[in-house]
Amino acid sequence: MAKYIIRRLLQTIPVLIGVSILVFSLMHLIPGDAAQIMAGEAATEESVEQIRVKLGLDKPLHIQYYNYVSNALQGDLGNSVRSGRSVMDEIKPRFWVTAELAIYATILAVFIGLIAGIVSAVRHYTLSDVSIMIVALFGLSMPNFWLGLVLIQWFAVGGDVFPPEFLKMRPSGWGDDWRQVILPVICLGTSGAAIIARMTRASMLEVISQDYIRTARAKGLSERVVVYRHALKNALIPVITVVGLEFGAFLGGAVITETIFAINGMGRLTIDAIRQRDFPIVQGTVLVISLLFVFVNMLVDISYRMLNKRIDLN
Structure with a gap:
């Protein structure tokens, strides 16, 4: 029974990786610029750039995914754009x-x-x-x-x-x-x-x-x-x-x-x-x-x- 539980835990790893990729892709599958959408149509270019930097969207895609997964494993899912509070909070x-x-x-x-x-x-x-x-x-x-x-x-x-x-x-x-x-x-x-x-x-x-x-x-x-x-x-x-x-x-x-x-x-x-x-x-x-x-x-x-x-x- 213990071996089966360990094997099932190991089998969930590819599933969790797939889930993390799909969730990470949510922001990148949105038509248009995600930072621009979150900032609003009336936002200035400076505000849009600030949101882009805050969310790490200015970095290469693989670096963004690595940072997202490493932070998520530590319980850090980022901060809310509107309230500024931690997503976990x-x-x-x-x-x-x-x-x-x-x-x-x-x-x-x-x-x-x-x-x-x-x-x-x-x-x-x-x-x-x-x-x-x-x-x-x-x-x-x-x-x-x-x-x-x-x-x-x-x-x-x-x-x-x-x-x-x-x-x-x-x-x-x-x-x-x-x-x-x-x-x-x-x-x-x-x-x-x-x-x-x-x-x-x-x-x-x-x-x-x-x-x-x-x-x-x-x-x-x-x-x-x-x-x-x-x-x-x-x-x-x-x-x-x-x-x-x-x-x-x-x-x-x-x-x-x-x-x-x-x-x-x-x-x-x-x-x-x-x-x-x-x-x-x-x-x-x-x-x-x-x-x-x-x-x-x-x-x-x-x-x-x-x-x-x-x-x-x-």
Whole structure:
């Protein structure tokens, strides 16, 4: 197991190099002069040159990349063009807000998705199965921005359950009332719950048709033991993969949810940075989310062996 973990860590190095190249290229793929864009159309040539020197854009491309990687390895992602603060100082308080939102949405998606998928698989081709899959398809088809606006209209503007003031987040993150959290989590986690439900159903149907499940039932084991102890454990392997991917998608999808619900997380920070042409902030947020996504996928791969000891990791 230790050898596999070390090998997986080594395998992430080329991925991290590729991520660093893509993130570094963001500023250079912009049509026109990045320094001119950040300075604004009315900026003088001196101001543009100052920004170019400040960001190191006056140096050769390979030197720029070397400096970017070496500074990033030390935790230095540069400074914001607008505020002058360190990019890491801008990201840190926002990161935990987005991470909480993604974690809560993942918990909701896994809880609903697993239950719905198991029930649908056990009662396959019945009215319950068809109803759950129709609801899952509906949840999968709803875009975040539309669902968020509907939730606000139904429960905040048109109802008394979530008064509009509870949708206003504190600058440092969440407030003290659970009502500030539940609507954004539902908005973000609905599509993930639908995907997990469909995957759980498909995986469970494949597993419960295996010979060892028939043998377990022939031994007289209760249906609960057969489903949860024998079938579900083996059916979870592809589901875990989807959960890892969905967590990464939640981190990226939080951009829309945070904008709709006025949450001061990394998503909203990225949108504000794009509007203000603050490209060091954009690079920093994209890099942090990408690295976290790579790390989560590595944990998913490691978890396979923990679920099934028969999986060969060599």
